[in-house]
Amino acid sequence: GIQVEQSPPDLILQEGANSTLRCNFSDSVNNLQWFHQNPWGQLINLFYIPSGTKQNGRLSATTVATERYSLLYISSSQTTDSGVYFCAGPTEGAQKLVFGQGTRLTINP
Amino acid sequence: GAGVSQSPRYKVTKRGQDVALRCDPISGHVSLYWYRQALGQGPEFLTYFNYEAQQDKSGLPNDRFSAERPEGSISTLTIQRTEQRDSAMYRCASSPTGDGEQYFGPGTRLTVT
Numbered sequence: 001g002i003q004v005e006q007s008p009p010d011l012i013l014q015e016g017a018n019s020t021l022r023c024n025f026s027d028s029v030n031n032l033q034w035f036h037q038n039p040w041g042q043l044i045n046l047f048y049i050p051s052g053t054k055q056n057g058r059l060s061a062t063t064v065a066t067e068r069y070s071l072l073y074i075s076s077s078q079t080t081d082s083g084v085y086f087c088a089g090p091t092e093g094a095q096k097l098v099f100g101q102g103t104r105l106t107i108n109p
Numbered sequence: 110g111a112g113v114s115q116s117p118r119y120k121v122t123k124r125g126q127d128v129a130l131r132c133d134p135i136s137g138h139v140s141l142y143w144y145r146q147a148l149g150q151g152p153e154f155l156t157y158f159n160y161e162a163q164q165d166k167s168g169l170p171n172d173r174f175s176a177e178r179p180e181g182s183i184s185t186l187t188i189q190r191t192e193q194r195d196s197a198m199y200r201c202a203s204s205p206t207g208d209g210e211q212y213f214g215p216g217t218r219l220t221v222t
Contacts, residue, residue, distance in 0.1 A: 004151075030208060041216060043152075043200065048210040086151050095140060095207050096165060099151030 002027045002091045006100035013077055014108055021072040021085050021103045029089030032063050033097065034072050037084040046072070046085075077107045111135070113214035115201050121220045122191055130186045130217045134203030141184050142211060143176055146198040158184060159207055191221045 003026035013019055023032070034046040047054050047061040049070065054061055058078075063070040074081055084104050088097040114133045122128050134141050140159050144152035154168040160181040169175070173191075178184040188195055198218050202211040 031210075033210060035213070041198065041218075043213040043216075045210065045212060088151070090208070094165075095157055095204075096142065096154040096168070097144075097152070097202075097211060099153070102151055 002029070002089075002098050004087065004089070004098050004100035006085075006087060006103050008103060009101065010104045010106075012106045012108065015077060015079060017077050017107075018073070018075045019077060019105065021074075021087075021105075023070045023072070023087035023100055025068040025089060028065065028068065028092060030092055032070050032087060032089040034061055034070070035086045035088065036081075037086060037102070039083055043086075074105075077105075079107045079109055081105060082107045113201055113203050113212055115199075115214040115217050117217060118215060119218045119220075121222060124191060124193060124221055126191055127187065127189045128191055128219065130188075130199050130201075130219070132184045132186070132201030132203075132214060134182065134184070134201070135205075135212060138203035138205050138212075140204045140207050140209070140211075141178055142202040142204075143184070143186050144200045144202065146200055146216070148197075152200050155186070188219075191219075193221050195219060196221045 005024045031050040036044045051065045058075045060073045084102040088099040142157040143155040146152040156166040158178040173189045176186045198216045200216045202213045204211045
């Protein structure tokens with residue numbers, strides 16, 4: 001089945017820094033989602049982005065479907081950005097999401 | 110509007126007992142999914158429904174696990190004769206269409222002692 005790799009696995013930054021998280025897929029995906037799992041364990045939708053670029057405040061995401069990767073950008077990091085970021089996508093013809101192992105982001109004050 | 114809800118939020122049970130986990134999807138959503146998440150890992154697919162029909166149960170680990178969605182809305186995931194290895198976060202998600210964005214509930218943390 002499809003493999004999803006996220007990098008880096010861990011990232012520690014100071015408040016105010018910018019970061020880029022990467023997601024690589026072994027096969028083409030119909031759609032791609034980015035999630036933030038906060039310290040309370042809730043999985044929050046960030047982006048639904050099959051291709052192109054989307055922005056929401058300090059966050060933006062870009063998916064290059066033909067090259068099977070997606071990037072999540074976080075600018076001017078805040079401590080509340082801490083948590084685990086997951087990307088996930090269904091393979092063509094399937095509905096179930098396949099998740100990466102996540103990037104654990106820690107923002108220090 | 111209301112998001113996906115799950116109950117109970119926490120469940121502690123003794124090995125060998127049966128448990129039933131409930132998911133109430135976003136109103137009107139066609140598809141409902143169950144995932145399991147071990148500590149430090151991403152969620153892994155268990156099964157999903159379109160309306161009341163179970164479309165794929167390839168992720169259910171063994172025949173102790175079953176799920177139903179009899180009226181195409183609320184779903185129940187049942188684990189019979191629980192084992193310690195069943196301890197995990199069980200997450201439910203729903204989407205408005207089969208290939209649409211999936212929205213997750215808060216999860217049920219199951220601990221089998």
